[in-house]
Amino acid sequence: MADYQAPLRDMRFVLNEVFEVSKLWAELPALAEVVDEDTANAILEEAGKVTAGIIAPLNRSGDEEGCSWDDGAVRTPAGFPAAYRAYAEGGWVGVGGDPRFGGMGMPKVISAQVEEMVNAANLSFGLYPMLTAGACLSLNAHASEELKEKYLPNMYEGRWAGSMCLTEPHAGTDLGIIRTKAEPQADGSYKVSGTKIFITGGEHDLTENIIHLVLAKLPDAPAGPKGISLFLVPKFLVNADGSLGERNALSCGSIEHKMGIKASATCVMNFDGATGWIVDAPNKGLAAMFTMMNYERLGVGIQGLATGERSYQSAVDYARERIQSRAPTGPQAKDKAADPIIVHPDVRRMLLTMKALNEGGRAFSSYVAMQLDTAKFSEDPATRKRAEELVALLTPVAKAFLTDMGLETTIHGQQVFGGHGFIREWGQEQLVRDCRITQIYEGTNGIQALDLVGRKVIGSGGAFYRHFAEEIKAFTDSADASLAEFVGPLKAAIANLEQMTAELLERAKANPNEIGAASVEYLQVFGYTAYAYMWALMARAALGKQDQDDFYASKLGTARFYFARILPRIHSLTAAVKAGSESLYLLDAAQF
C-alpha cells in the first residue's frame, strides 16, 4: 500500500477556485469570525499531516488484528489508543463542534475534508470520532442546556466518545418496531432496558467514558415511529462536579466478526435498567435523530470517496512501477523488460474512471457541505430554506452515489494490481472490504433511493428538485462558449433527468410500486448528472490555466474522460427507470 497523502491540492482547488467558498463565509457572520481562506488552508494542511503521519500507518495492522472482546471489555488494535489521543489533542474530534462548548466551530465544508482525510487514512479509526461528532450534533440541537454543559465539552475534547444506539435484531430499517423500553423515575431520569445491535464504537478502550444515545419507547408511547424517544445513557455516570461516578447498568455482550472495518468495534449493547436522561421531548426521538442524519449521511458518502481516493493513490503508483507487456503502439520503456502498465489503454480506463469519480465526488460532497453550512448559518430565511431543501434533496444522493462509486473505484483499484490485488499485504482488497459497509449502514442505498424519490422529489411535488435543476440551467445558459464541449452534454443530461422526473411523478400517482421500482436507477442518473455539473464547474475553473500548470491540464483531461466515457451510463439507467415496475411483479414470492 502506498503511503497516504492528503489530496490538499485538489481540496484547495475545489474550495477556492471552483466554489470560492471564502465568499460564502464572508456573507455568514457566524463563520466570518472563525474561518477565512488562510485559516482553512492551515487547518487542512495540519489535518493532512496528522492523518498521513499517525493514523494511516495503523490501517493495515488494524485490519489484521481487529478488535478483541473479553468479558465485556473491547480492546482496539495496537496503536489505536495513542493515535486517538493525538487526534483528540489536535482538537480534531470537535473540529465542527459548537465553540460555546469548546468545539472548533469550523463549517461543514472544512470538516468534510477532514473526514475524507481521516477515513482515507483509516476508515475503522475514523468511525470513532465520527460517531462522537454525530452524537454531539444531536445533543447540541436537542438536549437541555444542562446536559450540553455536562457532556459536550468532554466529547468535543475527545476525552469521552459517543455512540448511536438505534438498531435491534428485528428492527433495522423499520425502527417503528423497536422494543427497548424507558421507565420514568422519580428524579427525572429513566431506566433504559433492551438490546441494541450493530453499535459502532459501543465499547472500546480509546476514551474514559462513552456516551450512548439510545432510541427507546416510553411505557405509554404510541405504536410506530411516532412513539420513539431519545435518551442519553453514559457508560459511567457523571458526578455533579464532572468527575466520573459509578458504572452504569449497560454492557457490551459481544462484537461482530465482519467482512471489513475490522478495527472498528461493532457491538451488541445490553441495557439492563441503565440510567438515562431524555433528550428533547418525549416521542420526538426520531426527529432528534434526523437533525444529525443529513450530516452523518454525507459523512458516510465521504467514506466511499475516501476509500476510493486511497485506492487510487496506490493504483497509480503501482501502474507506473509494475512493468508487464509492451504498449500496443510499440515499446515505451525500451531499456526495461516490459513497459509500465500505465501505457495500456485499459489500465488507463480504470485509473481515469477512479480519478473522475473521486474528484467528482469530492466536488459534490463539498457542494452539499456548503448547502449544509448555508442552511445552518445564513441569516436570510429564504436562502436558508432553499439550502435546507437542497440538502434534503441531495443528502441521499451523496450517501448512496458516493458509496456506490466508492465500491466501483476500490474494485478497479484492486483490479489494477492483478493477482496482487487479492493479497492482503498489498492493502487494495482491504479498501474494498472496508468500503462495502458504506452502501449498507446509515440507511442502505436502497433506502436512500426511496428517500430521494418518494420523500424528497415526489414528496415536495418536484419543488426540491427544481432548485437544483434551475441552478444547473442557469449555469448552462450563461456558460462561456469555450465550455461548449462540457455544457452541451450537461444540458442533454439535465433535460433527460427533467423528463424522467416528470414521468415518474405522473406514474407514481397511479401505482406506489413505481417509486421503489425506479428509485435506485433514478438516484444513479441523478448522481451522474450531478457529477456532470461538478465536472463542468471544475472545467470552467481550470480552462485557460492548463498551460501554466499541469494540474489544470489533468483536470481538463479528466473532465473530457468523464463526459465521454462515464456520463453515457445515464442512457442505460434511464431505460431501466422507464421500464417501470411491471416486470418486478410477474412472479409470486414462491416462484423465485
Place this chain on the structure above:
Amino acid sequence: MPDYKAPLRDMRFLLDEVFDFPASYAALGASEATPDMVSAILEEGAKFCEQVLAPLNRSGDEEECQFEHGVVTTPKGFKEAFAQYAEGGWMGLAADASYGGQGLPHSLGLIVSEMVAAANQSWAMYPGLTHGAMSAIHAHGSEEQKQTYLTRMTEGRWTGTMCLTEAHCGTDLGIIKTRAVPQADGSYAISGSKIFISAGEHDMSENIVHLVLAKLPDAPAGTKGISLFIVPKFLPAAGGGVGARNAVSCGSIEHKMGIKASATCVINFDNATGYLIGEANKGLNCMFTMMNHARLGTGMQGLCLGEASFQGAVKYAGERLQMRALTGPKAPDKPADPIIVHPDVRRMLLTMKAFNEGNRALAYFTAQLLDQAHSADSAEQREEAEDLLAFLTPICKAFMTETGLEVTNLGMQVFGGHGFIREWGMEQLVRDCRIAPIYEGTNGIQALDLLGRKVLGSQGKLLRGFTKIVHKFCQAQAEHLQLKGYVAQLATLNQQWGELTQKIGMAAMSNPDEVGAASVDYLMFSGYVTLAYFWLRMAVVAQRRLDAGEGEAAFYQAKLATCAFYFKRLLPRTAAHLAAAEAGSECMMSLAAEHFAL
C-alpha cells in the same frame, strides 16, 4: 450460511429441454451418457455437494490453510471430503477410460463442477487444478507419462497444479526466469520460483504433480522460448507408488481476501527433477489447449457463487420482516411484511436470478461446444465448434465473473447489516468471487483476447460465426406471438454488434490503442447480447411447454417473467457500453503518466 441445494430443475431444463444434450451425446457416440445415467450422476453429485462440501465452506473460510516449515494443512474435513470424492470416482468422471477414467463427456464434468464450486469454491480449487493438469498431460504427454501420472490423478491419489506466474510476471509470461537444464538421463533440472500457485502444497493427496513453465538454456526470448515440464513433488516409483522427495518446496502461502481454504503457494524449485512435456519451446501452446476449458471453469465460478448467494437471499427475503408494502400490508398478522414485497428487493433478486440462469445457459451451451470440438465426427464440425468456443470463451470467463461479482454483492445487500457479518455467509461469497475477474487472465486480458485476437484477428469471422446463429434464430422467431418484441430488440442489437466491431476495426488500423480503449466495454456489450439470445431460447421453450400444457406451469412462467425482466431492466445496459466503446481512445491516452497524480 445458506444451505446449498443443487438447482437440478434448472439444470435439467437446459440439458433436456433447451439444448437437447441426450441427442448431442448420442451423436458424439457417448453411448454411456444415457439420460438415466446423467440423471443418476447429477443426483449423486448434488447429494455429495450438499451434504459433504457445503457444510465445510464457512468453517474452511474461518480456519484457512496453515503453513508451517513447508507443510500446508487444509481446514478440518477437507482431506476426508477429498478422499470421499476420489473414492466416488468423481476425479475420473470425464477422464479417458484408457487411464482409468469413466470416459464421460467433458460437459458432464463441467456441469458436476458447477455444484462442487457452488457448495465450496475453495475446496473446488484442488480437483479443479488437477483436472487442468490432467488435460494438459492427456493432450501433450508421452504414453509413459500418461501411464505414470494420469492414472494416479484419475484415481484421485495424486493431484496437480499449474505453475505459470512468477513475481515479476503474470500477464507477460514471455519474461519468466525459471530455468530448465537438460541432464544426461533425459530429465531436466528445474530452478526458479513460482508464485500464486493454487494447491501447490497441501495434505490431501500422496503426491502433487506440478506442471511448470520454464526456459531451456538456448531458448529464444519471449513467449516462443517457453517449455512445459512435469515436476512431481515425489518422484514416481515403480509400481505406481512414490519414491524420493524432489527438490520442490513451498516457501509460504498467501494471505488473501477470499478462497482462504485454497492454498495459494510460493513454490521454489531448486534443481528439481522435471520431465519435458510436449515439444521444447512449445510450452505456451500446451497450456493453450486447456485454456478454453479452464477459462470456462473460471467463468462458472461467477455463476456458482451467484447461485449460492441467490439461494441465501431469496430465503432471507421471504423471512425477514421489515416495513409494510407500499401498496398496503401483505402480512397483516405480523408486525411487518417480508421484505420480498418491496420493489427494490425484487429488483435485486430478479437481477440475480436473471444473471444466474442466463449465465448457466451460456455455460452449458459452451460446455456442449467443448464436447463437439473434442469428439465431433467430421473435421468441419470440430472446427466450427472450435471457432465458436474460441469466441465465447473470453465472454464466459469475463462476463460471467463480472456479473457474478455483481450478483454476490446484491445478495449481500439484501441482507442489510447482516450481510456484512461473516457468520451469515453472504460476504464470503463476495470475497470468494472477487478473485474470478482476476485470475486465469484478468478480465481486461480476456477483453483484449476477444476483441483483438479473436474478432479483429479473424477479420470478424469468429464474430460472424455467432451473430449468424443469433440472426437465424431471430428470423425464425420474428413472428413469435408473445416474444416478438424481444426478438426484434435482440435482432437490432445483433446488428449493432457488427457495426460496432467494424467501427473499432477501422479505427484500430490507424491506431492500435483503439482496441484496448474499447475492449472491456465491447466484451460487456457482447455478454449482454449473448445472454439475451440465451434468454430468448429459454423463453421460447418455456412458452411452448405452457402452450402445450406440459410440466409445471409455475417453473415456465417464472422463466418467462425473468426473461421479461432481463430484457426490460438489464439489457438496456448495452447502450452505455456501446457509447463507451465508441468513444475512442483519445480521452484515455492524452493524459501524461505523471498527470495522474498531481
